[in-house]
Amino acid sequence: MLFILPRLCRQHLRSYVQSHIRQLTTGQPNVCIVGAGPAGFYTAQQILKGNPNAVVDIYEKLPVPFGLVRYGVAPDHPEVKNVINTFTQTASKDRCTFIGNVTIGKDISIADLQKAYSAVVLSYGADNDRLLGVPGENLKNVISARSFVGWYNGLPQDIDLQVNLDVEKAVIIGHGNVALDVARILLMPIDLLKKTDISQHSLDALSKSRIKEVIVIGRRGPLQVAFTIKELREMIRLPDCKPVLSQADFIGVDKLIQDLPRPRRRLTELMYKTCMEPTDKDVKLWKTAQKSWSLSFCMSPLEIFGDKDVTGLKLGINKLQGEDLVKQSAILTDQTVDMSCGLVLRSIGYKSIVIDPDIPFDTKSGTIPNKDSRVEGKPGMYCTGWVSTGPVGVILTTMNQAFETGKTVVKDINDGILDLTKPGKSDIFNILNSKGVQTVSFKDWENIDQFEVKQGEDVGKPREKMVDISQMVSVAKKS
Ligand SMILES: Cc1cc2nc3c(=O)[nH]c(=O)nc-3n(C[C@H](O)[C@H](O)[C@H](O)COP(=O)(O)OP(=O)(O)OC[C@H]3O[C@@H](n4cnc5c(N)ncnc54)[C@H](O)[C@@H]3O)c2cc1C
Structure with a gap:
């Protein structure tokens, strides 16, 4: 056979x-x-x-x-x-x-x-996460996005993170999806967050937040951002929040769009249209917005200022270099700009x-x-x-x-x-x-899972995560 x-x-x-x-x-x-x-x-x-x-x-x-x-x-x-x-x-x-x-x-x-x-x-x-390696990085309220994400998601090691949201302006360094996740959580109406599995301690802190403006800074230009279209669209659609994009950053970008690979083309188009050709509906919606977010391009942090708490940053202006538009690299010039803020979130990668x-x-x-x-x-x-x-x-x-x-x-x-x-x-x-x-064991985890879902039901959330390891273990072992 x-x-x-x-x-x-x-x-x-x-x-x-x-x-x-x-x-x-x-x-x-x-x-x-x-x-x-x-x-x-x-x-x-x-x-x-x-x-x-x-x-x-x-x-x-x-x-x-x-x-x-x-x-x-x-x-x-x-x-x-x-x-x-x-x-x-x-x-x-x-x-x-x-x-x-x-x-x-x-x-x-x-x-x-x-x-x-x-x-x-x-x-x-x-x-772990990457450091900026600039003076002032260990001032109060200069925080890694990784710890901030862990804090709002109930990661036991991050629940005691000292984050002061009693400030109006936050700067996020990095143009990836984690940066936009963090920006969205900072600016999202609390009533929307309440229905998610966000941890209660961060929900309490965010409900008292005074943050009105979030600036997301990247070292390269609009054609090199690392975030994806879904996250950008969510930022543009955030209720009560206006995107602020500088037209100077998008001059001539329309001529380049058609030569970009497809996902990059759609992403760039969305940024371009939001900045240069917003719809009447959008303009009307943004007119009354109480909060705003913006994308700043071609900037690298050189120093973070403050006494004990952060008060601002010195940013170096970059120029872009390289044949392949999407892969151009940032070269620091001798121009700088100072920017004030009360919170800095470093989102330049996990390690x-x-x-x-x-x-x-x-x-x-x-x-x-x-x-x-x-x-x-x-x-x-x-x-x-x-x-x-x-x-x-x-x-x-x-x-x-x-x-x-x-x-x-x-x-x-x-x-x-x-x-x-x-x-x-x-x-x-x-x-x-x-x-x-x-x-x-996995069976033990299912006990934790059921407990968390039950705790969540009581407050209208999909789950309320346990944040204490010994409490998790004790619930796990209750059959
Ligand atoms: C903030 C953030 C948001 C994201 N959002 C999305 C999204 O919306 N959509 C999407 O598709 N992707 C998203 N991603 C990407 C996605 O999470 C990753 O692609 C994926 O989790 C990587 O998987 P991993 O298993 O390599 O690492 P991890 O998910 O980090 O898993 C590693 C595991 O190893 C465990 N571990 C660590 N050290 C030890 C040790 N010494 N002993 C035993 N265990 C250990 C950790 O506790 C962890 O459970 C996001 C990533 C981040 C950082």
């Missing part, structure tokens, strides 16, 4: 059968994943699908899963969080175990994981950290050096998601990359490259028990 199959199919079938015989005789592929964000869950999904014998354990430092889907994605973007349903399906599979409240690099070392598992996949994201000295790390790029997800010089170690690429792209980008990582791990299992005699989680649980670490 086999001979009537095409040659390629026969080869595939043979290697599939061989790999299964090998796994039956040598043992089971035990794979662990470090970090339960999108990269971790999508990699797990692919490995479970690609190898019917593989067992996947996902370690997460928090008692709750989903990474930036829970703690990054803006509270007014609930539709983005629907990916949680797919992650829940993965976690509910017999061969998948979520092990929360375990910090790899502290409770368990990478060496421990390597001893216990055939493959170790690192998907622990980017938990990964070294969680264990046994992980190779490129401190310059803030990523783990790898070739097709295989960590350089470390057989059996893989990386994926933001820790491997840097903080770029959206969940879809992370998903595509994680699927490739999953396929690579499956290929290495099938090719007999990995040691399939490793014992898996039993050894790790022995260590965790000896250290008294209380782990949180």
Whole structure:
């Protein structure tokens, strides 16, 4: 029968059968994943699908899963969080175990994981942020957008962030989607925010906010912004809020639009029309607006002023250089401008950290050096998601990359490259028990989930997130 199959199919079938015989005789592929964000869950999904014998354990430092889907994605973007349903399906599979409240690099070392598992996949994201490196950066009310996002999303480490909203003008440095998320949250009518899963402590603070003006500053021009059209449109449509774009920034841009690649063309068109050709309806709407936001281009912060609290910035004016319009780079000129403000939010990118000295790390790029997800010089170690690429792209980008990582791990299992005699989680649980670490299972997380949804129902929100880790663990353990 086999001979009537095409040659390629026969080869595939043979290697599939061989790999299964090998796994039956040598043992089971035990794979662990470090970090339960999108990269971790999508990699797990692919490995479970690609190898019917593989067992996947996902370690997460928090008692709750989903990474930036829970703690990054803006509270007014609930539709983005629907990916949680797919992650829940993965976690509910017999061969998948979520092990929360375990910090790899502290409770368990990478060496421990390597001893216990055939493959170790690192998907622990980017938990730090880039600094501007200018004088005055540590003044009060100069805050990283990452911490501000964590604060409004209830990330336990950020709930005590000292942010003073009793000021009128905020400056956000950076022209990415996170910058626009932060601007939107600062300017959004409180009645709209109240219906989201924004954390109560930040809702209380935002309801007393005096911020009326938000300036979003980027070092390059309108053709190089990193935010996307959805986020820009939401800013333009913000109730009671007027966009202020300078016509000088858009002179001649209309002539360039048609040559731009499609997503960039639509984005630039929207900025251009908002600035140069707003509709009568828009103009009427913006006339009565109490608040405003603006985009400032070709500026780099040189210094942040203030005594204890920030009072303003010195910005250097840049000129653009380079043939390719979209990729032009900013060159600092000797011109400067001073700008007053009472709050500065730095939104120039997230950055990964070294969680264990046994992980190779490129401190310059803030990523783990790898070739097709295989960590350089470390057989059996893989990386994926933001820790491997840097903080770029959206969940879809992370998903595509994680699927490739999953396929690579499956290929290495099938090719007999990995040691399939490793014992898996039993050894790790022995260590965790000896250290008294209380782990949180996916079932436990579902207790937290139900509790939060119930707390939210009582105040008309989709959920009220718990912000205290010990409270999370205690609710998790109540069956
Ligand atoms: C503010 C913000 C808003 C965003 N909004 C959107 C959006 O609207 N739409 C969209 O498509 N994309 C959005 N993104 C992008 C999206 O969140 C990322 O593409 C995606 O989360 C990256 O996935 P990841 O798994 O690599 O990292 P993460 O989501 O950060 O997951 C990493 C996980 O590892 C855990 N971890 C860290 N250290 C350890 C350790 N030592 N031990 C164990 N676990 C550890 C972390 O707790 C976390 O759960 C947004 C990103 C940000 C920052």
